[in-house]
Amino acid sequence: MLFGQAESIDSSIVEKNGRKYYTYVVEQGNTLYSISKKYKISVKEIELHNPGVKEGLSIGDTLYILAVAKDKGVKKMKMEVNGNVIVHEVQKGQTLYAIAHIYDLTIVDLIEANPGVKDGVKEGQLIKIPVAKLKKQEAAPVVQEERSVRLHLVKSKETLYSLSQLYKVSAEEIKSANNGLVDGLKVGQEIVIPDPTNDLPIHKDSTEMKEVYKIAVILPFFLDLNDTLHASLKINDKEQVLSKSVVAIQFYQGCLMALDSLKKMGMRFDVKVYDSGKDSNVVDGLIEKGELSGVDLILGPFYQSQFTRVAEYARKKKIHIVSPVPLSNKVLLGNSYTSKVATSDNILFRNLGEYVSKFYHTENVLVITKYFRANTLANSFKKAYNQNLFVKGDSIGNGLKEIKWDNGSIDGIKAQLSDSVFNIILIPSNDQVYVTELLSKLNLLKDKYMFKIIGVENWMKYTNVDLEYYENLHVSIPTDAFIDYESQAVKKFIVSFNNQYKSFPENFSFLGFDVSFYFLKLLNEGGNRFEPLMEGRKEKYFSRNFDFFKTGIESGYENS
Known part of the structure; x- marks a missing residue:
């Protein structure tokens, strides 16, 4: 089954606000970039007529694509103008x-073609596009210097100098590409970044693009410990397979499903799979024997010590390496060829702070912790919550309350509760004893106060917490992964997976598909130096969203 975009334009035409549009239903694997190529228009034009897509695409979304040239601001001129130009608005x-x-x-x-535009153009201005040059390029394509362009959303405290250092271009080049930036940079402004260097290209020359890309997948199968694990990697009897091998098998099966879909889309990959076990000497051996030489992309390993060693080799060889599972952010430091799929807890709670300030700012928001200053999750939440209220200029929202509680009486907490609105309480603690006692005491107040408790993912592993507490206190656990089993796309994947492997796909099966499909498609699209394509590119897959940001000028990419 193909989980990707269609190859032909078969959309119907509808009329909306006096204009004619194609309608396009988003499918698994679609991106704004791929859809723009399909219809031969720019990403910005899609965003112009579909404002919601800036928040990301979802499978099943309907996009409106202008169907006639005049609606795109491009009008054919009369033959009196040599019949050889079009006009662009x-x-x-x-x-x-x-x-x-x-x-x-x-x-x-x-x-x-337009001598008067030497000093820049203005919105609504009509300029001539020399079609003769376009035809000449189509008739006789030649290798020429390609001027690559990308857009950057200006953030707080960024300057022309910091952007020039980030993208390895001069400040003057950035100004020139943006009509001189006469008003300077403004937060939230979208600017054009010209000609990235060879280290950060968007469009690469032919030496970076290949017909077939080599992929290395390094997973902890523990083959030497499994008598019943065959080369086919199919699970015939789960009880006879080492439990810690199952995760690798599930991920690999998802990876194979992605490869099948990509193959049907015309993409070709040469994939080699290696068993890493848990011994770092194993990956050292792969490097020493030259097994990873000439590879274009590496998925794995799963263990921190192994990943660190392979990532250092990848950095020296300029090979992009992906960590599909949670690892310390240290793997990203000083290595711009590294990506981490799992969102760190600090980023997760930063996003949570923004979310709560947006949707619950009129409720009573509290953070309860044992050691507030030392709790990085509490501080990430607090900073994002307060900053978001400040940016909105919210004069109605309630301020965040910080409460230190070290077991014992909860009189101090009760004094801060409200009986007229919901009490949104964040408890960013992994201390099972602490959490259990606090939830039990808050549960005694359930009849007088309305609660929404936010915990951490480790709570799901606790066995001594009464499940009634979770229900009575409306406990929510933030996570970076979610599978919507009611989704038609997920249902189709489950059927296809079951037909192939005679089993139900688990979380790591979905993860294997998502990670493999996203990065291999990106590699095929942008070549070996696809990294700049990742920033600002929001895509939704079966189990998670992908929205990567660069953690530092010389560091890698984290999924937010």
């Missing part, structure tokens, strides 16, 4: 640089 935020990129021209081409 400048859209909001567009620059000469961006327009040249849309039509695969140079800025010089545009200025020659």
